Amino acid sequence: MPSGTVHCCEVRNLEKAFDQTVVLSNVNLAMPSGSFTVLVGASGCGKSTLLRTVAGLESPTSGSIWMGDRDVTALPPKDRDIAMVFQSYALYPHLSVRENLAFGLKLRRTPETEIAGRVAEASAILGLDALLDRLPKQLSGGQRQRVAMGRAIVRRPRMFLFDEPLSNLDAALRAEVRVDIRKLHDRMGGTTLYVTHDQVEAMTLADTLCLLRAGQIEQMGPPLELFDRPVSRYVAEFLGSPKINCLDGQLVYTNAGPHITIGSSTLSVPERYRALSPQSVVVGLRPHHLTPASAEAPQFGTLLVTFYEALGFETYVHGTLQGAGDKALVIRVDSNHRVARGDAIAIGVRPEHTVLFDPKSGRALDT
Amino acid sequence: MKAWLVSILLVVVAFGFVLGDCRSTAANRIVLWHAYRGAEEQALLELTARYEAQTGTTVEVLAVPFLAYASKLSSAIERDQGPDVFIDAHERLGSYRDDGLVVHADAAFPKDDNERYDAIATKVARDDEGVAWGVPFALKGVALILNTSLVEGAPDSIESLVKSRNDGAYPLAYEAESAYVHAPWLHAFGGSMLGPNDAYGFTGEPARKSVLFARSLVSSGLVPASADGALVKQLFESGKAAAIIGGPGLVSELPKGLPLRVMPLPRMHAAASAPEPFLTVELLFLAPRSVARPEVSAFARFLASDESARTRVRAQVVANAATWKGAEAIAPHLRAFHDAALASRPMSTRTAMRATWEPVEQAIRSAMRAPNIDTASLDAILVESARRFESSKPKTTSASKARGFTAVAVTLFAAALVAYRSSRPRFWSGLRASAGAYAYVMHAAIAVFVLVVLPLIAGAVTSFFSGPRNHMTYAGIGNYVDILTARGGPLLGYGSFYRTLLVTIVWTIANVTLHVTIGLALALLLSRPLLRLRGLYRTLLIVPWAVPSYVTALAYKGMFHQQFGAVNALLRKCGAEPVSWFSHFSTAFAANVATNVWLGFPFMMVVILGALTNVPKDVLEAADVDGATSWQRFRHVTLPLLLPQLAPAIVLGAVWTFNMFNVVFLVSGGEPDNQTDILVSEAYRWAFTRHAQYGYAAAYAVLIFGILWLTSRLSRRWQTEVA
Ligand SMILES: Nc1ncnc2c1ncn2[C@@H]1O[C@H](COP(=O)(O)OP(=O)(O)OP(=O)(O)O)[C@@H](O)[C@H]1O
Numbered sequence A: 001m002p003s004g005t006v007h008c009c010e011v012r013n014l015e016k017a018f019d020q021t022v023v024l025s026n027v028n029l030a031m032p033s034g035s036f037t038v039l040v041g042a043s044g045c046g047k048s049t050l051l052r053t054v055a056g057l058e059s060p061t062s063g064s065i066w067m068g069d070r071d072v073t074a075l076p077p078k079d080r081d082i083a084m085v086f087q088s089y090a091l092y093p094h095l096s097v098r099e100n101l102a103f104g105l106k107l108r109r110t111p112e113t114e115i116a117g118r119v120a121e122a123s124a125i126l127g128l129d130a131l132l133d134r135l136p137k138q139l140s141g142g143q144r145q146r147v148a149m150g151r152a153i154v155r156r157p158r159m160f161l162f163d164e165p166l167s168n169l170d171a172a173l174r175a176e177v178r179v180d181i182r183k184l185h186d187r188m189g190g191t192t193l194y195v196t197h198d199q200v201e202a203m204t205l206a207d208t209l210c211l212l213r214a215g216q217i218e219q220m221g222p223p224l225e226l227f228d229r230p231v232s233r234y235v236a237e238f239l240g241s242p243k244i245n246c247l248d249g250q251l252v253y254t255n256a257g258p259h260i261t262i263g264s265s266t267l268s269v270p271e272r273y274r275a276l277s278p279q280s281v282v283v284g285l286r287p288h289h290l291t292p293a294s295a296e297a298p299q300f301g302t303l304l305v306t307f308y309e310a311l312g313f314e315t316y317v318h319g320t321l322q323g324a325g326d327k328a329l330v331i332r333v334d335s336n337h338r339v340a341r342g343d344a345i346a347i348g349v350r351p352e353h354t355v356l357f358d359p360k361s362g363r364a365l366d367t
Numbered sequence B: 001m002k003a004w005l006v007s008i009l010l011v012v013v014a015f016g017f018v019l020g021d022c023r024s025t026a027a028n029r030i031v032l033w034h035a036y037r038g039a040e041e042q043a044l045l046e047l048t049a050r051y052e053a054q055t056g057t058t059v060e061v062l063a064v065p066f067l068a069y070a071s072k073l074s075s076a077i078e079r080d081q082g083p084d085v086f087i088d089a090h091e092r093l094g095s096y097r098d099d100g101l102v103v104h105a106d107a108a109f110p111k112d113d114n115e116r117y118d119a120i121a122t123k124v125a126r127d128d129e130g131v132a133w134g135v136p137f138a139l140k141g142v143a144l145i146l147n148t149s150l151v152e153g154a155p156d157s158i159e160s161l162v163k164s165r166n167d168g169a170y171p172l173a174y175e176a177e178s179a180y181v182h183a184p185w186l187h188a189f190g191g192s193m194l195g196p197n198d199a200y201g202f203t204g205e206p207a208r209k210s211v212l213f214a215r216s217l218v219s220s221g222l223v224p225a226s227a228d229g230a231l232v233k234q235l236f237e238s239g240k241a242a243a244i245i246g247g248p249g250l251v252s253e254l255p256k257g258l259p260l261r262v263m264p265l266p267r268m269h270a271a272a273s274a275p276e277p278f279l280t281v282e283l284l285f286l287a288p289r290s291v292a293r294p295e296v297s298a299f300a301r302f303l304a305s306d307e308s309a310r311t312r313v314r315a316q317v318v319a320n321a322a323t324w325k326g327a328e329a330i331a332p333h334l335r336a337f338h339d340a341a342l343a344s345r346p347m348s349t350r351t352a353m354r355a356t357w358e359p360v361e362q363a364i365r366s367a368m369r370a371p372n373i374d375t376a377s378l379d380a381i382l383v384e385s386a387r388r389f390e391s392s393k394p395k396t397t398s399a400s401k402a403r404g405f406t407a408v409a410v411t412l413f414a415a416a417l418v419a420y421r422s423s424r425p426r427f428w429s430g431l432r433a434s435a436g437a438y439a440y441v442m443h444a445a446i447a448v449f450v451l452v453v454l455p456l457i458a459g460a461v462t463s464f465f466s467g468p469r470n471h472m473t474y475a476g477i478g479n480y481v482d483i484l485t486a487r488g489g490p491l492l493g494y495g496s497f498y499r500t501l502l503v504t505i506v507w508t509i510a511n512v513t514l515h516v517t518i519g520l521a522l523a524l525l526l527s528r529p530l531l532r533l534r535g536l537y538r539t540l541l542i543v544p545w546a547v548p549s550y551v552t553a554l555a556y557k558g559m560f561h562q563q564f565g566a567v568n569a570l571l572r573k574c575g576a577e578p579v580s581w582f583s584h585f586s587t588a589f590a591a592n593v594a595t596n597v598w599l600g601f602p603f604m605m606v607v608i609l610g611a612l613t614n615v616p617k618d619v620l621e622a623a624d625v626d627g628a629t630s631w632q633r634f635r636h637v638t639l640p641l642l643l644p645q646l647a648p649a650i651v652l653g654a655v656w657t658f659n660m661f662n663v664v665f666l667v668s669g670g671e672p673d674n675q676t677d678i679l680v681s682e683a684y685r686w687a688f689t690r691h692a693q694y695g696y697a698a699a700y701a702v703l704i705f706g707i708l709w710l711t712s713r714l715s716r717r718w719q720t721e722v723a
């Protein structure tokens, strides 16, 4: 056993190719018991494939999957003690809700009384009591989704796998179920691997967030770490809405010390970048870190407002950075801050909120 | 779009012209029908051409396939569109006279010509009053055909022929279970198939002795058992039979260069008289509408003349006596057939004759195939066959009884109608409301009415009549009463409706179960994505479906032959005892089922393959994750999801199998003893072998229709349930 601790599930050096197309490579992922791991990434990056490989629905080209101290790479899904919620829910169309819930237990020859108890428990948790005798086609999308989750929890598996379970729901319902899922996870105490491409889900649900890019793990860690300390411009741009502003700049040293110039604007350099040599950089500035200039956030440029989106609780202001070749920029202001087209706003940022990337490799310039 | 409309119209118009053309009878035109092929046809065409050249008359010659001959003839002549002259076997004269299809032919066969033909032919062509009903033309009968490289000289008796040594070949092969070829033995022992007053003749001492004689030939192992015509021919061609019994037609089909010799059947030591085969005299018949036209009679006379006979004798055994006395070079085998014909017994012209074949063959088969036979069991077989002949005779329903039945039937029907109406109170108002819509589907409705409903009604109406064709009498629901009371016999006795229905149901269930099981198994195999050469397998598995069913059926019949079939050959290779497949119900039934399964599984396979693609993949994966084994996944997920699409296919398959005439008729032919017959093949026998009782057969058809209609109604409930 290479790693010291025993995880609930561990993916080691996983590689998966369909014919010649490599879909996953060099994936290492450890999920401690009780953890909630979320896989995010752009469409087609291999999230579902990774999940399905963990489930046993796909077999890896190389590498191994461990559950506890068992190598389950060659085991079929039924021997892995997992439950899965599919994006399409994949309910058995010919079985009633009750039968759908009981299906897995029946196959395992669980005693009838216990089945009834567990179904009752699950349906109480998920509010399915009134629906138990309906067929899936007689349910709404949200109800089906809950049945799919119920089918997973009655089994009390060691591990839950979710493949974009909320993507077929409307926004309000999605927010509601999202919370339910997390509560359920905490209550059931299982280990969860959850696939989504919705970053709100990713940020709010995850203990560990794992960002996949073209079949490889780009960055993995607590969600806020990925958000605040992205290892690459890709990660920084992927998380956060509106997207992080990325501006081409120069790190220069003058008599006044090091600073960053973006066109005619100038920005002071955070402490941690002080060791860098002068070079071209990409400056990452999150919209909510850009504020009207103040004492803490000294002005570094002027934004010419082209338009704005007032969301009620906050307003996103789109504009160009004066003197920087009309660089597009988005900032966030309080909703009581009145703006209009054509306004010029003096904007500032706290130095520690600036992140720098290498323009060529896109890697963060953290030392 | 328009192009095909126009072409359909053109076809219809052309069809109309063809039909119209048949009607026109030019004064100077004579239409001749025949069923000849090969050299016989050539000779006939040569003669008609000569006649045209001599007289300037136009002769139109139409060759009609033998099997369709009688029915085409009757329907054409009834419509006044048929031939002026036609050539047919004399034994049909009885029914043709009954049906008014022929008239006396005295003008074509004047008394003065009597001496012109062989006495035996003249006797057949004239009735007891001396009226000529046709002009003698040719003689057909069987003789002994020897392979001279295997037999030397002429055997002086059947027994000595069978005992002769000939390099492992069968000394004699003949269709031992055919009544036609068995008849010579019966005649030799003094019997006949049809006695005076249409009494059944296959009884008593002659029948018993003839059967025992044939049995002794086969049980000695020197004559193959249950050979049919094709097998006899094949054995002879391949030098595996030294002698066979057959007619001139068979000889003309043998390969040239086979050293053969034909002779009349030698005598039998066992019997006092010589074996007399059946003789068929082919006659020239005149159709009623043409009898008054002298040129037609003149033409017939010409065809039958001695001069024409010189041409015809190249290909057939002419009935002209002088031809054979003359010094002309005639093929020796034809001369031998002529000699044999003169020693033959003309077949009876009675209509009842046709009803003797089935019971006689049945008796011969039972007796030949029984492992042991003694006087008592043989008598039982003969008594049973006589009983069948009697019970297949049309029953005459008295008029008062018919009226009574009808009253009951009409009352029942009316009651059913009222019940139906009241179960759907809005039927008529609904019909009225949608009347406008019906205008749009009128063309389809008319087509369906003409093509489906009318024949159905015609069939249903026929079922209320009884008796042979053209002599049908109104019987009310007498046919139904007869059928449903098993003709007064035991309810599950021989030939009873209920017994046949039971067999049909077992047949249907067995077949459909196997179709679905095999189709399902193959479809599941084929749907595996990892299978290589999937397309090839799929194509190969669909092939049985693409082959016409009768071809497959005949092939299977051959494979199940007791001595020469592939199945028994395989069994022998494996050291198992060969099985006489068609001697027992269970094996004959199994042979039928095997054939029909072969024919039917591709359909189910294709349906299931289609349905399988509709089973969502993620639902199957959900089952995997839920912990299902492959079998559990199939049983609890795949199968229930397939059923809604499978159900209609099962119902369809059941209806097809219920009515699968081809297989039953061609493979087991109802053997043993009509036990494997299903309702349709049973109906067929009533229509075409047992006194031509169309009404009775139609009643069967209506009952079959009723059963299927009812089951499909019931199954619809099941279909909606699974859907
Ligand atoms: N069975 C397969 N055969 C071949 N290629 C496949 C197969 N399944 C997936 N792929 C490919 O693998 C890649 C990753 O697919 P995957 O479904 O894992 O993406 P994903 O990250 O789940 O995307 P999405 O967010 O759109 O669901 C894609 O490029 C896809 O085309």
Ligand SMILES: [Mg+2]
Binding pocket: A047, A048, A049
């Ligand atoms: Mg996916």
